[in-house]
Amino acid sequence: MLEVVEDFDGDTYRAVYTLKLAGVVYVLHAFQKKSKKGIATPKQDIELIEGRLKRAKEHYSEHYINQQ
Structure with missing residues (x-):
C-alpha cells in the first residue's frame, strides 16, 4: 500500500491506495x-482501509486474475 499525504491551506489530506495489483x-x-x-492515522480509518x-x-482476483 502507498499513502500520499498533502498539506493545503493549513490542512492535511491523505489518500491511501495500492499498486501491487498489476494494471489496476x-x-x-x-x-x-x-x-x-x-x-497517526485514526484507528477507525485504518480499519476502513483494511476492509x-x-x-x-x-x-481483483474475481475479475482480473484469469483474464490475463
Whole structure:
C-alpha cells in the first residue's frame, strides 16, 4: 500500500491506495486529516482501509486474475 499525504491551506489530506495489483489501481480511502494527536492515522480509518483492501483483492482476483 502507498499513502500520499498533502498539506493545503493549513490542512492535511491523505489518500491511501495500492499498486501491487498489476494494471489496476484501487483508491481505498481519501480523507482530511483532523487528528489533534500527532501524525497517526485514526484507528477507525485504518480499519476502513483494511476492509477495503480485502475487498479490492477479492475483486481483483474475481475479475482480473484469469483474464490475463
